[in-house]
Amino acid sequence: MGTAADPAFDRETLRQALEGQNPEILLSLYADDAEFRIVDHTTQPSHPKVLHGRDEISRMLEDVYSRDMTHKLERCVIQGDEAAYSESCEYADGVRVLSESMISLRDGKIAEQTLVQAWDE
Secondary structure, three states, X not given: OOOOOOOOOOHHHHHHHHHOOOHHHHXXXXXXXXXXXXXXXOOOOOOOEEEEHHHHHHHHHHHHHOOOEEEEEEEEEEEOOXXXXXXXXXXXXXXXXXXXXXXXXXXXXXXXXXXXEEEOO
């Protein structure tokens, strides 16, 4: 558990934001200068999609959470200034998505995140 000088990353806030499809709360977990890398079928490891800062991350979150789908935080592990979590999603038509994220934390906020995702095709 963190102190005022060393705030902790809040797993329950992450769960509530993901499962409640609340991009504003989720965005509050990111540092202003956060970097978010996405690797998947279309943005492969040699050319990942990279978002810089809360403005770009916010636009992506708004898009994702405006879709007709459910989100579930499957697992979340936090150790010091590193965290990892698994998220499963399902679109209304039954298409499923699984993502894994590795996170670097700074002052209890997400400073860097790499998300690897796969979905039904």
